[in-house]
Amino acid sequence: MLLLNLATRLADYQKAVGEGRWQQAKQFCLLDYPIVELEGKTLGLLGHGELGGAVARLAQAFGMRVLLGQIPGRPARPDRLPLAELLPQIDALTLHCPLNEHTRHFIGVPELASMKAGAFVVNTARGGLIDEQALADALRNGHLGGAATDVLSVEPPTAGNPLLADDIPRLIVTPHNAWGSREARQRIVGQLTENAQGYFSGKALRVVS
Secondary structure: HHHHHHHHHHHHHHHHHOOOOOOOOOOOOOOOOOOOOOOOOEEEOOOOOHHHHHHHHHHOOOOOOEEEEOEEEEEEOOOEEEEHHHHOOOOOOEEEOOOOOOOOOOOOOHHHOOOOOOOOEEEEOOOOEHEEEEHHHHHHHOOOOEEEOOOOOOOOOOOOHHHHHHOEEEEEEEEOOOOOHHHHHHHHHHHHHHHHHHHHHHHOOOOOO
């Protein structure tokens, strides 16, 4: 959803309509902001578990090519590209990996600079994965086509955050609520009940080692 919003410049067009610019147009449509099709583009995934895998399938349904990247601190795999190889090839990057000592700020100034001009970045994992000041600067200088994040390094951002400045173009920030549908929260309650029942019956469920 966030990638589609970036590709179609939804926020910019919504603002334009609110400002009355469509009403003043000399033709039936308003095309002030370039729209990008996802078909034929390349998506880079960092994290290919349950969530990353689902994103990959959705991207392929839109006709995107999917490349998997090597996450720092994990054993190398032949089907995962090192960041230095992955980033220059992709039109969009999405993050689906944990935050730890290996991944904190692993997307920073050099990594963002190595991406294609006009590329998109989407982070729905953890805020500390990206150097937030570097991301803000890459959007301000026009190198990136846009970015969207549902997470920040400190939440709630009571002391401010570089990504909350009001002069950053083509940025979508949502308040860590991508997970929070009514159905998802109900599943959490149901799983908690199942876990308790399993504990008291001696049948451990969802064991994390």
